Amino acid sequence: MRILLIHQYFLEDDDGGGSRWNEISRFWQAEGHEITVIAGMVHYMGHRSAKYSGKHFLQETNRDGVQVIRCHVSESYNKSFLGRLWAYFSFTFSSIWGGLRYTKGNYDVIVVTSPPLFVGITAYVLSLLKRTPFVFEIRDLWPESAIDTGILTSGILIKFAYWFEKFMYKKARLINVLTPAFREKLITQKGVPSEKIIFIPNAADFSLSEELLTGFDVPAFRKEHALEGKFVVTYVGAHGVANHLVQVLDTAELLQDTNVLFLFIGDGMLKKELKEEAQRRQLSNVRFIDSVPKKEVFKYILASDAGTSVLKKVDTFKTIYSNKTFDYMSCQKPILMAIDGVSRQLVEEAQAGLYVEPENADDFAEKIRFYLQNPNLVKQHGLNGYLYAKANFDRKVLAKRYLDFLKQVEQPEKSV
Template sequence: MKSFMYILLIHQHFLEDNAAGGSRWNEMARIWVENGHSVTVIAGDVHYMNGREGSKARKDFEIKVNEDNVQVIRCKLSRRYHRGFSGRLLAYFSFAFKAVYAGLRFAHSRYDWIIVTSPPLFVGLPGVLLSKWRHVPLVLEIRDLWPESAIETGVLKNKWLIGLSYRFEKYLYRQARWISVLTPAFRERLIGRNGVDPCKIAIIPNAADFRWSKAALRRASESGLREELGLKGKFVVIYVGAHGLANDLMQLVEAAALLRATNAHFLLIGDGMQKRMLIQEAASRQLTNISFLDPVPKERIFDYIVMADAGVAVLKRADIFKTIYSNKTFDYFSCKKPVLMVIDGVSRDLVEQARAGMFAEPENPADLARKVLIYMSDEALLRRHGENGYRFVHARFDRDKLAREFLKCIESQLEVTDKSAIFESKKVN
């Protein structure tokens, strides 16, 4: 592997230090820097789960080095991100154009690679433009299939925007030197429907962050969280993540209503557009076995997962969600918690392959309630599934190992490029 690389990452939702949420790229960047590489990130300043900006500064651009020695260039975005589709679209486009300016004005290094991670799809625009202007190869990561996800969840309805999004998606696939996807289903979709060359696609899935989970497991006996939250003696089913339209967390409210006469308690941690509605719905039903907490920083959230009895991953019923791995599943596994998987497709396959949880049919709260009761009545099964999941992700989905694999993949692409350049030079001479 090349001893030193300069990498520019364009990621609208790259987290602030100690912020809650999906930290895939915070961890990847940290590992790369620890291995001697230089990483610069162009990001927005609005958190994807709530309307509060991550940074207190209100400058158009803020440049600083985070706690992992990653340089982060933050672009000030519209505060209307969480006020419906129009506000979100405005934030997407404003980031795309500001990221171009930030890349030209503030990102000074001679980069070996530009990496763009989507969604949102429009983040590909600054990636393509900066790649062409700086003559740097482009890597495209697909964390979710856009625009399909937005269409199937009813977020994107405008036919003109749908057509534009599909054309732009295909254009990005052509421009990328290499494409990373998170699941085998994504790879099949890109090859079958979009005609992408299989040789330029690799699967680098999401993963478990064991540095956080192992510390939480060591602290488990002294955390006192159950007492603090009033959950002593309860069977706690935890959900960690966004409370948005796609998550359809009403399924958990419905399941809680069915289990109100038992010791089952649903604990939901996170934020999003539907959180207020969910709280009001639970209150209107006078449910005392479901509670809601604000987002918790990444290094602290693992204490809450370890405190729980089982984790739940849930999305609304949609064919597109059969292609994704639920990110939070890996966090649950890493904390030795079995997973109640309310998502069909590859996420279900993952849990069943690991023998580390149970599938519940999406949008069928009665089925979820039945699966909770099975765990409540069989402590040995609960413990066995938790241990199975831990061993499974430790062997196959360790963040540190996969971050290094990602680097090896892009380095191999760079070597191919260098050899091709030498070959062309010899032909000319």
Template sequence: MHILLIHPYFLPEDSAGSGRWNETVRYWTAAGHRVTVLAGSVHYLSGKTFARADDTEQTGQGLHVIRVRMSRWYNRGRMGRLWAYATFFGASLWAGLWRVPGPVDLILATSPPLTVGLTGWLLSRLYRKPLVLELRDLWPDAPVQLGYLHHPLAKKLAYALEAFLYRKATHIVTLTTAFEEVLIGQKGAPRANLSTVTNGADLALTERVLQTVDRRDFRQKQRLEGYFWIIYAGAHGPANGLAVVLDAAEALHLHRVGFLLLGDGPEKPSLQAEAARRGLVNVRFLAALPKPEVIRWIAAADAGLVLMRPTPIFDTMLSAKLPDYLACRKPVLVGIDGLSRRLAEQHAFGRYVDPTKPGQWIDAIRLYLESPDSVTSHGNNGYQYVCAQADRRVLAHRYLTILDRVRSLHQTRL
């Protein structure tokens, strides 16, 4: 099967950031399938342009990545982001028409932004191939609730595009079952046209890296001794609400609890400046790193943290970094209510921390400070959960089964 994937944030190999699709595609090509990716030229975390923009990368047997130019203003406010979406739409549509090698069997567009679905629909019409629309976030609900999209006409157009794509997509894949229930209950999507493939961890990669890590030596070299370190690995953007981590660090400094903030994003410079102003020695900022290095830092930490601004839309999501913490046997502080909190409590791999009350986080952390056995037991529980339900290899093959079924149904209807 030749799959055309439209993903503006698909990363070059060994780049910092979410490698979910890199890992998934690796399993697909290893199974003998071909994947062509229409990708953007700008890194979603840093806003920097990749060196090979407007070029074709052959990054492995069966995989071709076509990078198209998009605006470098992605991280320059709301209008900059909208312009980046618009430029990617035009460039990816042109590339889809003229630069894709050979016939494709199926088009897969992963959103956000929803405009990739429009590119996918147009190409599916021209190619006469099925369109699978993946929803990594619920748009436009997320930007509306976060205050990014508030003009009445813009909201009306965004919701009209959403409804149009849900009607036109051959199949829709969501990232959580909570997304699926919203689409069925609030958006009118038929259940038969929906599937869920969750975030996962590349357990094979994680195990290989962990075998090379001497945790005690790493902590000594990085001057981590004497503190209970909680790591946050991910984007530093407005939606992530990381300012509360500084408040929590200030409240917890006498307890020798520290925070490792690993990643990049538009809010990082202001967070660094505020931490320096307050003199927070228990907050360390780490650069965005390739996945193997991220795993080493997670292994060196004592617990993980997932966090988003307290907004109803995020109650339906699961952080992409959560499976990585669990794969490293780390307990997780969950600063997201809803689905994330329920899973942590149901499977006993973490504790909820209210993002609106960072001064009270000590109540949740005390369990780990006073009972090292709880760190071990929650870590082991999380590892069992991720092995059973979030193994990237299993999820990749489940996704392939969905795509093959969609392709087969489409062929029988021709």
């Protein structure tokens, strides 16, 4: 199959961050399919590679053999809400032009993954002009999540977003959701026919974790990075409004009498403020690490005692699986899950960690103290999560299942 993927935040080689689609496209390419990606020039955490300076388009082939067409994104991305909104639409315009100019020949299917919701405009336009069906993937419920976190406040934009969301659901051949809660919401509240919805969730990349589990020298890494004698709790991901990481600083403040050390790995628009706040509080048990490649992230996780998944306390986030949760599982680390809803259910069903009430530092600190007193349970929860993810959330297995669905929607003349 020839598959066109539209993903504003598709990672570069060795970029840190959510690598769901880098891994899926790698598997598909290895199976003999041809994948082309239309992507942006700004990482979802806000930084921009120097190699894009002065360029509006750049064609490249990544190390997996996937062709990537990088399209312009406004540098106003991190400046304000209006700046970010303009960055979204700047990618919409540039990606349509990039798709028309640089994608050659016919494609069997277009896959578009959101958020932001507005990438759907690109998918719809290219679908019409290339006469190719498209599949719409929902990684996060927009516009609800943007409204709940205060990112989207304009009444006009909110009305447009809801209208456009409904329009996209109608025009898409299939809709992929990443959690059962998304599926339930689309059917019961948004009127989407159940037969139009498929479920390919976030997953664990065992190809990387198992390579490291067999040969990585954890004691040497801990010594090199001054982690010896510490109970290390690692957070990996964006440092933004939705993550509300100040709750982790609050927890660190309550645990200064212990050997607990919090590692924050990643970047985002609030990272500078968080670092300044940690310094103001003189929190010696907090350490910030810039974004690192996925393999290096896994080394930090393997050298940790536990991982944590954290989001702001809003109802919309009860419907999501945090992708970093599966990284912790694949590395056999227990999870301190500060997200209610389906993420909590996942961890409790797998017996892979402890639920922490979001934005409740007292509860967070109490759960960590419980782990300090029960080291055997820490190891057991980590192993439980690994086995559960291996049985239910293996990226390679799910990538093949996704491909089977795409084969059902490819252009009729190519499926005969």
